[in-house]
Amino acid sequence: MDISKLKEMPYDELRVLYKQHLHSLNISKATINTASVDTFYLWRKDSKTLFWDTVLSNDFESEARSRLLKTLSEHSSGNVNALVSGYLSHLRKFRLYISSDSTWEQSETNQVKTEKNTNLRRTKKDIVIPSPTVEQVEFYLTKWDGLENYHLQEDALNKLFLELCPNNTDILDILLKASTLNDFYSTNIFSIYPVAKHIRSLNIDTRLDAGDVTLVRDIQHVTISNKKRSFYSFATKYCSHHNPLDYPIYDSYVDEVLRYFRNRDNFSDFQNDELKDYVRFKDILIDFRGFYGLGTYNLKQIDQYVWQLGKDYFPKNYGKKKRGDK
Structure with missing residues (x-):
């Protein structure tokens, strides 16, 4: 599977696929549930096109922050400058996921190795709480x-x-x-x-x-x-x-x-x-x-x-x- 195939997926199908990946990382259920929703905030509140344009942008940090601030300003009553950090963090992790060679096809051996490595250490730095x-x-x-x-x-x-x-x-x-x-x-x-x-x-x-x-x-x-x-x-x-x-x-x-x-x-x-x-x-x-x-x-x-x-x-x-x- 490649990125072009991912881009063709409907919202629910991509979200399920990403959620399966998150489960393999040995992170808390609460973090998984939050990430599997907040990662796709731009898609839910605006459009699929905006989401993918942002994720694949060559100037990701600047473009993502700008687009999140705009969308949050239109749809949230909270402090958008405070909220943007959480959503941006989720998008960064999704970019790492789609850029990994192991995302699409992993052998059983590699899967076991990954699980062992992620089980070794989980720190507070891995935690992302919704704003x-x-x-x-x-x-x-x-x-x-x-x-x-x-x-x-x-x-x-x-x-x-x-x-x-x-x-x-x-x-x-x-x-x-x-x-x-x-x-x-x-x-x-x-x-x-x-x-x-x-x-x-x-x-x-x-x-x-x-x-x-x-x-x-x-x-x-x-x-x-x-x-x-x-x-x-x-x-x-x-x-x-x-x-x-x-x-x-x-x-x-x-x-x-x-x-x-x-x-x-x-x-x-x-x-x-x-x-x-x-x-x-x-x-x-x-x-x-x-x-x-x-x-x-x-x-x-x-x-x-x-x-x-x-x-x-x-x-x-x-x-x-x-x-x-x-």
């Missing part, structure tokens, strides 16, 4: 609503935090909430009573209602058996379940996604350790929302979207990870 758009957020929020285990868990916590035990003056109420969070979200706090006692001592209710972001720092630092401990992720969750609109949750998945888009699109210039400073973390999440034109969504919705991205594209190598783990 944040209204469509992407809507997709993941709908997906969230369909995750019965997470949805029911959230409902149970809302009932506990907002209806049954809304205040933080009774140590029994605090102990019940802290223990439930620790169990549901596997925050690995081995001794929960000192944490509950610490929370009660802070008289946090007025500050929670006011959305005081410095409260997270005060809750996270606890002394247990004469040792200073930091339960940052837990502290963000405890505050968030009292006031979800003012306290987005930090965890490692959210951390990964924010650093990924900082490195790719420069939506912010934060240092990695700033994500562990809650005041700064919330500002970074607000910057993320503004940069990608997602201002119609509250921070709870942005948090749910970003967390699911992290879970899809940065899966852990151990066990099943629950929402909000460190």
Whole structure:
């Protein structure tokens, strides 16, 4: 098979062929699904001719960026300068695919060799996440609503935090909430009573209602058996379940996604350790929302979207990870 035969293929047939190739590269299912759609954005939104003219252009980088910017401006409500990088990356990979001699006819031996080589190492550099758009957020929020285990868990916590035990003056109420969070979200706090006692001592209710972001720092630092401990992720969750609109949750998945888009699109210039400073973390999440034109969504919705991205594209190598783990 040659490029001229590829150009004759209808959209669905070419997309299936390319998807088969992506599966052979040992990359994540989420990345495959994204690449098999976003690679052909120009075709879907404009025409087959524009797609192939762009892919085969002698001045590919310039032509592809220009045509993507134009098409995105006509069809997307997001920040087109930020979105273009993701689509351009997919087109580059497709160009490599069609220029490879092994694309069309590979012997069984070569196929096995390729699979062995790709299985040796897969790094974060191989990951391509679709750019944040209204469509992407809507997709993941709908997906969230369909995750019965997470949805029911959230409902149970809302009932506990907002209806049954809304205040933080009774140590029994605090102990019940802290223990439930620790169990549901596997925050690995081995001794929960000192944490509950610490929370009660802070008289946090007025500050929670006011959305005081410095409260997270005060809750996270606890002394247990004469040792200073930091339960940052837990502290963000405890505050968030009292006031979800003012306290987005930090965890490692959210951390990964924010650093990924900082490195790719420069939506912010934060240092990695700033994500562990809650005041700064919330500002970074607000910057993320503004940069990608997602201002119609509250921070709870942005948090749910970003967390699911992290879970899809940065899966852990151990066990099943629950929402909000460190």
